[in-house]
Amino acid sequence: MSVLVVGLSHRSAPVSMLERASVTGDDLTKLLHAINDSAYVAETAIVSTCNRVEVYAVVEKFHGGVSTVSEALSLHSGIPLDDLSRHLYVHYEDRAIQHAFSVACGLESMVVGEGQILGQIRQAFRLAQDEQTIGRTLHDVLQRALRVGKRAHHETGIDQAGASLVSVGLQIATEHLGPLNEVRALVVGAGAMSGLAVATLSRAGAREIVIANRTAGKAERLAAESTVPARAIELADLEAELPTADLVVSCTGATGLVVRAEQLEGTGDRRRFFLDLALPHDIDRAVAGLPGVALAGLDELRTAEEAAHAIGPEAVEAVRTIVCDEVATYLGAARAAAVAPTVVALRSKAAEVVDAELARLTGRLPELDDKARKEISQTVRRVVDKLLHAPTVRVKELAAAPGGDTYADALRELFDLDPKAPEAVQRADIADIEGSDT
CATH class of the missing domain: 3.30.460.30 (Glutamyl-tRNA reductase, N-terminal domain)
Incomplete structure (x- = not known):
């Protein structure tokens, strides 16, 4: 797999x-x-x-x-x-x-x-x-x-x-509207992106923030967290708020348009900015054709991508190094773990052989007392453990390298292990993990 x-x-x-x-x-x-x-x-x-x-x-x-x-x-x-x-x-x-x-x-x-x-x-x-x-x-x-x-x-x-998509989008809004400390903002939706928009606009000192959402409780909680005047409205009242909004940020899970161009016709030609962070789009693309209105969606935010990539190149390179190191560590551990069921199956087979031989010895030498039988049993098991210790430790180390799965195959072949035995061990291991809390 x-x-x-x-x-x-x-x-x-x-x-x-x-x-x-x-x-x-x-x-x-x-x-x-x-x-x-x-x-x-x-x-x-x-x-x-x-x-x-x-x-x-x-x-x-x-x-x-x-x-x-x-x-x-x-x-x-x-x-x-x-x-x-x-x-x-x-x-x-x-x-x-x-x-x-x-x-x-x-x-x-x-x-x-x-x-x-x-x-x-x-x-x-x-x-x-x-x-x-x-x-x-x-x-x-x-x-x-x-x-x-x-x-x-x-x-x-x-x-x-x-920066987040919200921050980049609002930076573009600033280029169109100027400083955001005097804007009246309308945020549509109350999810994570909308929450970021409200927080960012609060820090910018927006004159007022209106939050429209299908569920009033979520909008009210966001409004309560704002450090500037803010209030919540129902989504049904959105159209009445659109004419006076300077900035509209929309990110809902709606399957159709939330803001349509005809809702804005005749509402003036002052500068306004619409930021659409939803998929599918919340805001009618025709809005961009209205006087004084600018619109940015995910397509437009792509143009900011190169600038965002240019921020903190040292940090980006450091992250790439972390990723490479973590991938190597994960893959090594995964390969080593993959050979573990085979090692367990080998030790189980060795234990079965020891048990069978000790039972045979008991049958052939019934006169052995319990003390002697126990000493023989411990000696035989110690010998087997010592013989298996070095190869099983080494095979786990070798398995961590690329192509390490071949060592598990070699163990199965050399010791004639039942192909189903490692799989049974692995299934039991998976059952333990799936039954535990994460």
Whole structure:
């Protein structure tokens, strides 16, 4: 079994395609099971954000796994498989681990170093746990990825060097509106991105922040956290607030438009800025054609990507070094762990041989007293343990290197181990891990 990553992101696909491929809520759960129920896939987790959809899977066969995931993504999005495949990237085995760690560190984000990706990976991990589509391998990979991401942020400060999408978007808004300390802002939605927008606008000293959300409680909590005047409204009252808003930031999970161009017609021609961080789009693209109005969505934020990449080059290089080191450590440990069931099976077989020979000795020499029998038993077991100690320790060390799985094969061949014995040990180990708290 090997780790496979199949996905598309802002680097590989246009925003219009990312919109169609975006998956949330019940659809995300359905896609998770559709992939995991395949004969080629043993484990599945899906990381879905505003600028990436990635399937992490443990597969028995590479081609079968890629086909399964690609076809499931095509069916979900309605994008013909031939069109979708041109924009998909595929990482396998060692490259898949490196990609997972790089994503967790923010190296693959639209704005390098942004910290939200850690929360998004954690959400993917928890959903896979809740839906029981994750096993030992992905459990270890995603948990390690989260630790690597935290280490990168702590040791390099890359999360400080790279701004969030919200920060980049509001910087573009400043270029259009000027300082944000006098703007009246309207934030649509109350999720993580909206929370960041409210916090950023509060620090900037916005004149007022209005938060519109389908669930009043979440909007009210965000309003209460603001350090400038803020109030919450229901999404149904959004249209009444649009005419007086200088800045509109929208990021909801709606499947259709939340702000339409006709809602703004006749509301004046002063400078206004609309920032759309949603997939699919919340704001009608025609808004950009209205007098005095500027609009930025994920497509426009791509233009800020090079500038964001240029921030903190030393930090970025330091993170790449951390990723390389962590990948090497993980792969070494994984290879060593892979040989462990074979070592256990070898020791079990040795113990069975010792038990059989001691039983035979007892039958041939029934006159032996208990003290002598115990001394013989301990001596024989010590001899076997000493003979096996050096080769089993050495095989674990050798297994940590690339190609180390051949040493496990050699052990099975040399000692004529039952091929099913290591598998039985591994299954028991996995059962223990899956039954434990994470």
